[in-house]
Amino acid sequence: MNRENPKPEKAYKNLEFLKSSEARIIRILSEFFEPMARFKKYKIYDTVVFFGSARTINRDAAEKKLAEVQERIAKTGDHPDSALQEELDQASNKVFLSRYYEDAVELAGRITEWSKSLYSDHHFVVCSGGGPGMMEAANKGAIEAGGKSIGLNISIPMEQYANPYITPELNFDFHYFFMRKFWFIYLAKALVIFPGGFGTLDELFEVLTLIQTEKVKKRMPIVIYGTEYWKQIIDFEAMVNFGVVSEEDLALIKFCDTVDDAFNYLKEELTKYYMSDQQDLEQGMYEL
Secondary structure, three states, X not given: OOOOOOOOOOHHHOHHXXXXXXXXXXXXXXXXXXXXXXXXXXXXXXXXXEEOOOOOOOHHHHHHHHHHHHHHHHOOOOOOOHHHHHHHHHHHHHHHHHHHHHHHHHHHHHHHHHHHHHOOOOOOEEEEOOOOOHHXXXXXXXXXOOOOEEEEEEOOOOOOOOOXXXXXXXXXXXXXXXXXXXXXXXXXXXXXXXXXXXXXXXXXXXXXXXXXXXXXXXXXXXXXXXHHHHHHHOOHHHHHHOOOOOHHHHHHEEEEOOHHHHHHHHHHHHHHHHOOOHHHHHHHHHOO
């Protein structure tokens, strides 16, 4: 009796298998090799990475929200209940943090303009986590300056959307945090840490640990932007006083409070360490 069996699906087309635990290593490797292929295709040699809170909003939006809360309080006879007072405090903090959004836009734009004047739009490309807030601000500054911008997004339960200022071909969506972090650090020649929460702290301290332990050997200037915020969040001097880090470790970071200070420091450091040999710059990302 002649019977024809249906043609089986090839393993690499079997989505049920590819999404299984047995295929996890394939998915991990995909998040390594696919970004590498894309970066090579579009000649992205190195980046300046911006970290910061997804919850920060621009000045206009922050001031509008504060005005709305103040108007509601005025209608209560200047005696808001505790919930409304908390909303007022949060709105006021949004206005305070909005200055950093505006500064990130300006700093990313200036870095992009400077890089374009030296090479093209392939070096010192502004890179962010791809979401809203400070990430959006960095990508916006680069795009408005006529350059490229990279977004390394991540799928999380509270879905993080890709902001509209990412160069389309350089818009990534990761599943694995550790692969996303790899691509943040592997291409980075400098980092700028704007005010943020748990995620920003995680990214900052992972980079500091990698540099301190010499797992990352390249020179990577780190700007921590916004002294008024960060001095309340982290007491680095106390860590030195307790002996858990050394005084020399603090030389890994540079506190800045103005766009001029941050830009001039980054420009000086990047010029010193990465502009002596164009060939070295272009070969750097291909050496694993």
